[in-house]
Amino acid sequence: MQSSIRTPYDRVVMAVPVTIPYVRYSIESAQWWIGRALKALVDGAGITPRDIDGFCVSSFTAGLDSGIGLTQHFGLCVRWIDTIPLGGASAIAALRRAARAVQAGDARMVACVAGDTYHVDSFRYTLENFSRFNQDAVYPYGAGGANASFALIARNYMRTFGAQREDFGKIAVAQRSNALRNPHALMKTPLTIEQYMSARPIAEPLHLFDCVMPCAGAEAFLVMGEDVAASLNLPAAKILATIERHNAFGDDPVQVRGGWAVDIDELYAMAGVKPDDLDVVQTYDDYPVISMMQFEDLGFCRKGEGPDFVRQHDLTIDGSFPHNTSGGQLSVGQAGAGGAYLGVVEALRQVLRLAGPTQVKDARIGLASGFGMINYDRGLASGAAILAGPGA
Amino acid sequence: MIEPIAKPRRKNPLLRTRLPTSPPRARSRASHGFTRAAAEGRFMLQRCGACATFCYPARDACPSCLSADLVFTDAPRRGTLLCGTMLHVPADVHFRERAPWRVGLVAMECGPTVVAHLHADCEEGQPVVMSLQLDKSGQAVAFAHPERETPNMADDRQWREMTAEPKFRRVLVTNGRSIVGQETVAALKAAGASIVFVGIAEPWKPFRGEDALRALEGVEIVPLDIGDEKSVADLAADIGGKVDILVNTTEHVRAGGLLDRQGTSIVRDEIDQSYLGFVHLAQAFGPAMRMRGSDGVNSAAAWVNILSVYALANWPVFGAYSASQAACLSLSHSLRAELRPGGIKVVNVFTGPLDIEWFQTVPPPKVAPRVVASSIVSALKRGLEDVFVGDVAEDIRQRLAANPKAVERELGT
Known part of the structure; x- marks a missing residue:
């Protein structure tokens, strides 16, 4: 390190x-x-x-x-x-x-x-006015928001690294199970892997439960x-480390990694912790494939091992790798730019032990990440932060 | 593999006609470099004059060296389809009613990655050949084709949306007396048009080629004198709802400019036949075509004008004729904008002097009527908007791009 x-x-x-x-x-x-x-x-x-x-x-x-x-x-x-x-x-x-x-x-x-x-x-208006490259070279192709762009990224990721739909499903199903403990989550009914697999296609290989619900x-x-x-007697969390990187790996023909991969060593070095030390992880989950990519790029496994990592872990609140404990955007909803904050705010709650029904036991150190701006064919903006609660 | 499309059955008059919807139209100004290329059937990308990098989408500075010297250049068309997706739930009405719709990411051999509409026979990991097409909004989009010819290739559903393919479409050729008109009828029939209506003014007057025209199956001669507003309106009342492609083959060529003519009667004739004839046709047939832009396999698709290339630069030997053609060209741009909500293409076919009687005294090279006809069909099949037929037209096009003032002086001597 x-x-x-x-x-x-x-x-x-x-x-x-x-x-x-x-x-x-x-x-x-x-x-x-x-x-x-x-x-x-x-x-x-x-x-x-x-x-x-x-x-x-x-x-x-x-x-x-x-x-x-x-x-x-x-x-x-x-x-x-x-x-x-x-x-x-x-x-x-x-x-x-x-x-x-x-x-x-x-x-x-x-x-x-x-x-x-x-x-x-609002959604259509946001799509139409998103960015110049999007207006010129994505939106005229029938792209339903980011769905088409992420479908292409997911398709390539599956072909390259052998991820199966079931692997993405496991992420979505675990988050739904977390969401059922979060009274604010918009999704209130359980989701089974069978329901995930049989959902209607949106932009293949993405199906309904791969997509966030805008709200x-x-x-x-x-x-x-x-x-x-x-x-003020406020419970407060320390900021151990942060990273931010934009338009990284522009030469990758299709996005298989985000900017985190550039700076990840520095994130942990600055924080003085290792990936194993984290008690709770909130990735940016506009689609499960992006969370899987973050498991790799944020150092929990190597590139291409995301599918195996998911197969080997329980991603629920009480599981071996508590992940997106609020239910994430996939099950809470994507409130526009609020989607960026959802994981950060939940990580803060977790390390402050204020998470109530979604609280991970003894959570002290949490990581939250962000990802965004599908300007053309890939997400350009990425960042991550490691927070520590009192006594960490 | 593409299933061949079936000939559409007679339209059920009780069913509502689906109204056309447009794909997203907004583009940056720089992006219209692609519009220009697509209009002529070229494949161009921006290339940096300083470091030779090809880039996409359209930019105002080179992403490699920040030079502002980005020039749209003819670019290699080959690439590889990296991955594709079938869109089942697109966001806007146009694609939603055409779903599922397939798009993909193509890595161009010359560098950039391009989001493109996909021909159904394109396979992931395989080579593709790229073109720029004008979609139903009239704007340029990238389209990926399989590297090699595949069975029934032109019947691909998404490809047909980009073109005005004559197969199974009904066409009106406005003047069957001219050789160009007769060649156009034959070429369109050969291209699979289900019926070609051929306008003949004063049908009691015999004309050369009449017997051959009448002998063609699927050709129907109709009375049409486009200089006469009522004649045009009468025909539109009869067949206006089933004209999918209109080819204006009006031909009224007279030599001379201004000073060697007495009075305005010849000019008036030129205006009546060319310009006002165009107006009559547009007003009679345009609105119905615009309504029928989304009317199934034989939706209305294109309006074709045959224009002299001297519409772009006056040739004083045929000075008044050139001016009437310039008026028609200007009007065609209005028609293009007005037909756009229907997704109807307006195709301008620019020719040099034709090898016909009215250009008898003009030295070669001249354009054979058959070549004009085959260019029209090719433009419809490829979905082009501006076509230059023959050496003279191409010569004028290039010289105008280089120095329009030189063209004016040189044509004027």
Whole structure:
């Protein structure tokens, strides 16, 4: 393991994991959802909006508003602001930027929020306006959102590494079983491997239960100094390490790995832990194949061993490898940019032992990862963070 | 392997006609380099002038060296299909009603990876040959074909969406008196058109080739004088709902420009026959065609204009004629835009002087009517939009691209 020369996130912590319960369709705006999340942060921390002096926001559906317009909307007066349009990697990026801002004294308390609404026609609108390459070279081919792109990635992964649909199914089924313990999960009925296998095809080899259900919702957390958290009596988690990498491995003809693979040694070196030391793992799961790819790229097994890794582990909350304990996006729902936060917020809850019915026993150290932005043929943005709860 | 498509049965008049829907149209400006290539049936990619890297999708800077010198260049068509997927639940209406729809990722031998529509005979891991096509939105898309000819290849469902294949379609050729018209009828019949209606003005007047035309099976002579608004409207009332391809073979060629003519009667004739004739046809047949762009195997598919290449640059020896052709060209762009909601292609076939009586005094090379006819059929089968037939047309096209002012001066001497 190489040593890290990066500055550790000393005396910076995360606190107040917030999830505004998702709904399939909402007539409210993204601003409404972001507002609910801010309110929950303020209430959860026992502070007033004036105590927030840093604001970091992500949303696909806030229309014309970036973070700055939202400050006036919500009556925030901040001295540090960021709007992060990195899709599924937004939460890791938000955490990294907020933590450094707090560490440098540019902000004392940063609210990191993602919220999206889901109207009956929002999905199509988001698709049509996603990116230039997508508009020019993907959307005209009948691609139903990211489904076609991930179908091609999954198909190639199966051909190259021998993954079977059953292996992806095991991930989805385990997450459903976790979700049944999470009252906020939109999916409320058990899923069997037989149901997974016999589901209708969406974009082969993807079938219904390989795909997330888009929905409305919001997620948030606070980043602040250790002393601030202590003065507010807030349970807080340390940030042991983070990584972020964009547009990696551009020469791979089809995506078989994400940017994590570039920086993974540094992630563990900075954290001073090994993959085995992690008590709980939250991967970005817009499709099971991407979670499987992360098992490899995040160092739990070697490239190509993802299918075997899944076969050899129980991925449920009480299993040998507790994974996506909230149910993940596959069973909780994908609330737009909130999907990026879902795993990070759940990891925070887990290491703070605030996860309630989905709590992994004695969870101390957790990893959360992010992945996003299918600009053309692959996901460009990736990131990961390792968090440690009190006493870790 | 593709099952051959069956000849469509007579349409049930009680059923609603499915309305056309468009695939997504939005494109960046740079991406219209592909539109230009697709319109002419070329396969072009951007290539960096500084480091020779081919790239895709369309960019404004080279991803290898950041040079802005990206030029659309004819590119090698070969690639390998890395993986494919069958889309069962596409997001937009157009593809949803055509599902399942197959697309794939193609690694081009020249470098880039291209998302493409797939011919059904393309296999993963096998070589494919790429083309750029205009889809029903009129915009360019990449299409992957199997490397070698396969049985019933042109009957592929997805390929047929990209073309105006004449097989099993019903065609109106507007002027059967001209040799070009007669050759076009024969070529379309040979290409599998189920019926060709042939317009004849003043049918009581005999014409050369009449017996041969009448002897062709699946050819129906209809009265049509396109300079006469009522004649055109009458014919449209009769057959307008079953014209899938319209080929405007109007031919009204007279020599001369401005100063050697007295008055405007000849010019007026030229305008009446070429320009107003086009207007009459468009107004009578266009709306029904636009409604029938999604009407099954024999949906309305294309409108073909035969234009003089001197529509693009005036040749004063035939100066007024050139101007009437320029007017028709301009009008064709309006028609193209107006037919787009129906997914109907407007094909402009540009020719140099034809080897016909009206160009008797013009020296060779001249274009044989049979070549015009075969170019029309080929354009329909390949789904092209701009076609240049013969050496003169190609010469003018290239010279215009190089220096339009030089063309003007040189044609004017």
